[in-house]
Amino acid sequence: MRTTIIGLGLIGGSLAKDLRKAKFATEIIGVDANKEHAQKALEIGLVDKIETLEEGVKNTDLVIIAIPVDKELTVLPQVLDNVSDGTTVTDMGSTKREIIESVKAHSKRKNFVPAHPMSGTENSGPSAALEDLFKDKIAIICDHDDSGPQHLALIEKMFQILGMDIAYMTADEQDHSTAFVSHLPHAAAYALANAVQAKEDRNIIFDLASGGFRSTVRLAKSSGTMWHPIFQQNRNYVVESLDVYIKHLQEFRDCMHDKQDDKMKDLITNANKIRGILEGENPHLVKKEEKNVKLYTK
Amino acid sequence: MRTTIIGLGLIGGSLAKDLRKAKFATEIIGVDANKEHAQKALEIGLVDKIETLEEGVKNTDLVIIAIPVDKELTVLPQVLDNVSDGTTVTDMGSTKREIIESVKAHSKRKNFVPAHPMSGTENSGPSAALEDLFKDKIAIICDHDDSGPQHLALIEKMFQILGMDIAYMTADEQDHSTAFVSHLPHAAAYALANAVQAKEDRNIIFDLASGGFRSTVRLAKSSGTMWHPIFQQNRNYVVESLDVYIKHLQEFRDCMHDKQDDKMKDLITNANKIRGILEGENPHLVKKEEKNVKLYTK
Numbered sequence: 001m002r003t004t005i006i007g008l009g010l011i012g013g014s015l016a017k018d019l020r021k022a023k024f025a026t027e028i029i030g031v032d033a034n035k036e037h038a039q040k041a042l043e044i045g046l047v048d049k050i051e052t053l054e055e056g057v058k059n060t061d062l063v064i065i066a067i068p069v070d071k072e073l074t075v076l077p078q079v080l081d082n083v084s085d086g087t088t089v090t091d092m093g094s095t096k097r098e099i100i101e102s103v104k105a106h107s108k109r110k111n112f113v114p115a116h117p118m119s120g121t122e123n124s125g126p127s128a129a130l131e132d133l134f135k136d137k138i139a140i141i142c143d144h145d146d147s148g149p150q151h152l153a154l155i156e157k158m159f160q161i162l163g164m165d166i167a168y169m170t171a172d173e174q175d176h177s178t179a180f181v182s183h184l185p186h187a188a189a190y191a192l193a194n195a196v197q198a199k200e201d202r203n204i205i206f207d208l209a210s211g212g213f214r215s216t217v218r219l220a221k222s223s224g225t226m227w228h229p230i231f232q233q234n235r236n237y238v239v240e241s242l243d244v245y246i247k248h249l250q251e252f253r254d255c256m257h258d259k260q261d262d263k264m265k266d267l268i269t270n271a272n273k274i275r276g277i278l279e280g281e282n283p284h285l286v287k288k289e290e291k292n293v294k295l296y297t298k
Numbered sequence: 299m300r301t302t303i304i305g306l307g308l309i310g311g312s313l314a315k316d317l318r319k320a321k322f323a324t325e326i327i328g329v330d331a332n333k334e335h336a337q338k339a340l341e342i343g344l345v346d347k348i349e350t351l352e353e354g355v356k357n358t359d360l361v362i363i364a365i366p367v368d369k370e371l372t373v374l375p376q377v378l379d380n381v382s383d384g385t386t387v388t389d390m391g392s393t394k395r396e397i398i399e400s401v402k403a404h405s406k407r408k409n410f411v412p413a414h415p416m417s418g419t420e421n422s423g424p425s426a427a428l429e430d431l432f433k434d435k436i437a438i439i440c441d442h443d444d445s446g447p448q449h450l451a452l453i454e455k456m457f458q459i460l461g462m463d464i465a466y467m468t469a470d471e472q473d474h475s476t477a478f479v480s481h482l483p484h485a486a487a488y489a490l491a492n493a494v495q496a497k498e499d500r501n502i503i504f505d506l507a508s509g510g511f512r513s514t515v516r517l518a519k520s521s522g523t524m525w526h527p528i529f530q531q532n533r534n535y536v537v538e539s540l541d542v543y544i545k546h547l548q549e550f551r552d553c554m555h556d557k558q559d560d561k562m563k564d565l566i567t568n569a570n571k572i573r574g575i576l577e578g579e580n581p582h583l584v585k586k587e588e589k590n591v592k593l594y595t596k
Contacts, residue, residue, distance in 0.1 A: 118506055122573075138506055167505055180494055181506045185514035187554075190569035191546040192486060196478055197571065198542065207465055208416055208436055208479045209576055215513045216483035221573040224566035231554055231562065242551040244496065246544060248489040253540040256485075256529055264529065268522035271488035273495065275420075275519040278507055 004029040004060040006053065006075060007067035008041035010120060011092050013129025015064060015162075016046040021131070022161045031056040033071075041126040057082045062154065065091040070229035073102050080108040088151040090115050090158075094178060095233040096142045096171035110148035113155040116140040116174060117164065118182065122221040135163035140178075142171045179237035180244075186219045186227055187242055193220035302327040302358040304351065304373060305365035306339035308418060309390050311427025313362060313460075314344040319429070320459045329354040331369075339424040355380045360452065363389040368527035371400050378406040386449040388413050388456075392476060393531040394440045394469040408446035411453040414438040414472060415462060416480065420519040433461035438476075440469045477535035478542075484517045484525055485540055491518035 003025035005012045012030075019025035030047030032038040038050045057063050057079050065072055065079065072093050079089055080103055090113045093099055100114050119137040121128065139159040144152055159166055169177070196217070231238055255264045301323035303310045310328075317323035328345030330336040336348045355361050355377050363370055363377065370391050377387055378401055388411045391397055398412050417435040419426065437457040442450055457464055467475070494515070529536055553562045 119509065121509075137509070140506070177506055180497055181511045184493075185490070185511050187550055188486065188490060188547065189514060190566055191550045192483070192543060193569035193572040194550075194565060195482075195539075195543040195546040197568065197575075198546070199478055208438070208475055211417065211419075211435070212517050213479045213483050214576060215516055216487060217572055217576075218513055219510050220569040222570075224563055224570065228559070228563055228566060232559065235554055235557070239551060239555045241493075242547060242554070245490060245493040246547050246551065248493040248496070249486065249540060249544050249547070252485055252489045252492075253537060253544065256533055256540070257537045259533070261526070261530065265522055265526055267492060268488055268526055270495065271491035271518040272520075272522065274491040274515055277495075278512060278515075 001025055001061045002027045002029070002059070003062045003064065004031060004051075004056045005047065006031040006056070006063065006065045006079070008032045008037050008046060008126045009066065010124050010128040010130075010133075011117070012064065012066035013041060013046045013126045014131070014133040015066065015092075016041075017129055017131050018134065018162055019158070024158060024161050025062075029056045029060060033067075037126050044126065046126055046129060053078060054082055057087070058084065060087060062158075063087060063089045065089070065093075068226050068229050069093040069095050069099060069233050072099055076112070077103055077106060080106045080112065083108065083111060085111075087111060088113065088154045090155050092117055094182065094230045096140075096174045098233045100143060100146075100171050109146060111151055113144070113147045113151050114142040114171065115155060115159075116142070116178065117159070117162075118178075122218055124223045124226065132163070134159075137164055138167055139164040140167050140169060140174050142169060142174050144168050175234050176237050179234055179241045183230060183234055183238045184241040184245055186222060187231070187238060188245060189217050189219035189222075192217050299323055299359045300325045300327070300357070302329060302349075302354045302361045303345065304329040304354070304361065304363045304377070305390075306330045306335050306344060306424045307364065308422050308426040308428075308431075309415070310362065310364035311339060311344045311424045312429070312431040313364065313390075314339075315427055315429050316432065316460055317456070322456060322459050323360075327354045327358060331365075335424050342424065344424055344427060351376060352380055355385070356382065358385060360456075361385060361387045363387070363391075366524050366527050367391040367393050367397060367531050370397055374410070375401055375404060378404050378410065381406065381409060383409075385409060386411065386452045388453050390415055392480065392528045394438075394472045396531045398441060398444075398469050407444060409449055411442070411445045411449050412440040412469065413453060413457075414440070414476065415457070415460075416476075420516055422521045422524065430461070432457075435462055436465055437462040438465050438467060438472050440467060440472050442466050473532050474535050477532055477539045481528060481532055481536045482539040482543055484520060485529070485536060486543060487515050487517035487520075490515050 005016055008030050016028050020028060028047045030038060030041050030050050031053050041047050042050055063079055065075060072091060083089060089111050094116055096114050103109055103112060117134050117139045119134050252267055303314055306328050314326050318326060326345045328336060328339050328348050329351050339345050340348055361377055363373060370389060381387060387409050392414055394412050401407055401410060415432050415437045417432050550565055
């Protein structure tokens with residue numbers, strides 16, 4: 001199947017690797033506004049050729065948009081303007097409401113399957129692409145009734161081939177939940193990195209940086225080019241999640257300050273439950289081997 | 299060398315594995331108030347025998363205390379009361395001021411080398427013990443002038459054998475720095491786990507838990523038995539670190555709420571610097587192969 005990938009970074013490049021290996025994509029056209037990234041992606045064999053956006057989306061079976069969500073607001077309508085009637089278009093953006101809104105009235109809206117694979121690393125660019133990046137992770141598909149059934153089926157098949165479980169929800173539910181589970185941890189890591197760097201004797205601190213510190217602050221390495229637009233598009237829900245987080249931090253801080261030892265024990269015991277929750281089965285999730293998919297709808 | 303380990307959990311058990319493998323410890327006596335842990339440690343070969351504290355610290359070359367820091371306040375003086383003149387005593391506690399204070403006037407204070415290896419996992423108990431847990435990590439030795447030179451040399455040798463770099467500092471510096479680099483990330487993870495669990499539609503959130511969320515919240519699985527006393531003993535510095543962190547989170551939140559996009563870009567760019575700092579060389583650190591050790595003294 002001829003597949004066009006717009007944006008040859010971590011996500012686009014990793015998709016290229018897996019989709020080619022699985023023979024889901026037999027020819028991969030790359031499109032990237034960054035010429036160095038395009039050249040690199042060609043060089044390391046992620047794509048078979050580089051084309052302009054207009055050329056690349058014509059006469060192709062599938063277009064995958066994997067670029068920062070601010071850029072996508074411009075690129076997605078252009079893509080739908082230029083694809084032929086049978087072409088499926090999907091995206092990998094971490095926010096969904098504004099993106100879907102941008103093509104709400106487009107005559108080819110049904111060609112578009114809005115998606116968000118919950119996977120990534122703190123690195124970026126084509127050289128950061130990894131095989132199996134998506135395996136055993138979750139892909140969100142939003143407002144699936146607004147996509148044509150053939151287009152939806154093709155994207156479901158793609159995620160299954162990548163080894164992903166699929167969760168279906170409205171764009172609003174996705175933006176709200178993702179604020180807590182992905183955008184908040186990034187904001188928390190950015191603030192932690194800034195807090196520790198602001199400390200006077202920072203050299204000692206960095207000498208001591210332990211595994212615990214490194215894992216907690218890892219996401220603070222993530223690129224602002226990708227994350228700033230996510231925060232902008234999901235502003236209200238991210239602010240809500242930060243308010244909830246700050247409230248819990250303040251409670252922990254006050255409890256410590258006021259020597260409320262029993263309450264602190266309770267707070268730690270409650271936090272510990274995250275182990276069972278994260279390591280247990282997820283009964284609410286659609287496993288890829290199941291026929292009947294779970295719909296998250298309000 | 300005959301070595302007694304008090305506390306056969308993650309740290310004590312991992313030490314037993316490495317010190318035996320390196321033939322630094324030729325006979326290992328285990329002491330643990332928890333009979334199940336003691337039995338398990340014997341069963342899986344971490345220790346050669348189990349003894350009571352009083353028996354275990356007599357006629358031994360080295361005593362390593364690896365128990366929660368509140369328990370250590372009682373156990374450390376008992377150990378010093380019972381060891382013979384030539385025995386070296388060290389500890390693995392994450393706080394140092396109160397512990398050192400508890401034996402300040404003890405006649406065997408010179409036998410004690412206060413230490414803190416910056417390594418661990420979120421798991422606990424003898425079954426959590428890992429080989430090479432300490433390799434390439436940092437060990438802090440505090441107030442080294444107050445330890446006898448032979449005792450200090452033995453503990454330095456032990457950390458070198460474990461593959462660790464050594465940082466020397468005062469107990470106050472250690473507690474202050476460790477508040478930021480270790481205790482704060484734990485408090486932040488506990489609060490994040492509580493914040494996300496408090497959310498109404500938590501099931502959706504946990505289905506979506508991505509790698510980013512998992513790594514940021516990992517430390518929230520850490521045992522309260524170990525961490526509550528650390529927070530108590532380092533209360534003031536942990537509160538200080540939480541205040542700095544909350545200030546930076548609030549700044550990030552306000553910036554997002556008030557649509558101060560340029561400032562947010564700057565905050566993310568500054569946070570990104572953590573990559574270079576964490577991945578670069580640490581010029582301030584004493585590498586184990588260096589002869590001249592760096593002293594962190596005020």
